[in-house]
Amino acid sequence: MNRMKGLVLEKPNTFEVRELPIPELEQGEVLVRVKGCSICGTDIRILEGKKTRGIRYPSVIGHEIAGVIVKTGGTVGDLKEGDRVGIIPVLSCHTCRYCLEGMENLCQNRKAIGYEFDGGFAEYLRVPADAVRYGHVFKLPDGMSFEEGALLEPLSCCFNGIQKAKLRVSDTCLIVGAGPIGLMHVQLARAVGVSKIIVSEPNTMRLELSKRFGADFCVDPTKENLIEVVNQTTGGLGVDTIIMAIGVPGIVNDLLKVVRKGGTLNLFAGFPDAGTCTVEANVIHYNEVTVNGTSSSTRLDYLKSASLVAQGSVRLQELVTHRFPLEQFKEAYALAKEGRGIKILIEP
Ligand SMILES: [Zn+2]
Ligand SMILES: [Zn+2]
Known part of the structure; x- marks a missing residue:
């Protein structure tokens, strides 16, 4: 079995769940079995064509991701199969003026998982080697659920916001x-x-x-x-x-x-x-x-957010009001657009 299901965005307002090849790994990459990917307001704007920067057609979007490492491609630091992880999606260049100023969220050459790289609305996610090397695969603390892990990404943006405020x-x-x-x-x-x-x-x-x-x-x-x-x-x-x-x-x-x-x-x-x-x-x-x-977040924002959740200062679990399998993405999308739930999670 080298096929998986993924939500393919063909063009604005045209998307469906389809069979895709499971990504092949290159040196330094890891393959994550996605356990949860929450729907963000930005995803809705992308699906509607209201946000197009960095978006490829066709592609798989979704950037609030948690899952389990199921395969590693050669040397991947201390990551290993079976690790429960959250993904820090924004990859920065480490060399531009903003990166040097510690504003990697505003990197001039920024790329992100769920935008330039395929994202989490699929059964499997390939994490690029640069993302692995620079610590964008975060091991979830014991006791932290995949749902909380997925919500660490939006929380880290709010963590950035609280500081900017x-x-x-x-x-x-x-x-x-x-x-x-x-x-x-x-x-x-x-x-x-x-x-x-x-x-x-x-x-x-x-x-x-x-x-x-x-x-x-x-x-x-x-x-x-x-x-x-x-x-x-x-x-x-x-x-x-x-x-x-x-x-x-x-x-x-x-x-x-x-x-x-x-x-x-x-x-x-x-x-x-x-x-x-x-x-x-x-x-x-x-x-x-x-x-x-406030725009996006840095890795440090993500790590600090994770410790706030681990110590119980922020409760993410209670924000998840709905869960859908990937096949029912359109139902989840309709619900998210109506704004009836709070956080809606796709569990591929
Ligand atoms: Zn988001
Ligand atoms: Zn940069």
């Missing part, structure tokens, strides 16, 4: 959106030790979850005035930090008005198209507000 102990924080990313931010903010977490989210189930994960004030912005709630809870000062975990350009300007002077607004989520919006630049100017972004 410059959250400090005892700060106040507003998290906009309580999808999987917002809910990870709530948990990380709690782990940092902030004093107040306000979450804004119209979906009742997600708002309930954010309370369970440690939010102090939960606001449905369709029913309550978010600006008023922030002003009340911060004594009119505004919050120290806002993390935007949804990509709605139209609310950026309103949010700028509820950051305190000298505070930070982090644009974590990607925006549709160019994300064009109007902002009153004088609010940034006079209030000395920092507006920054």
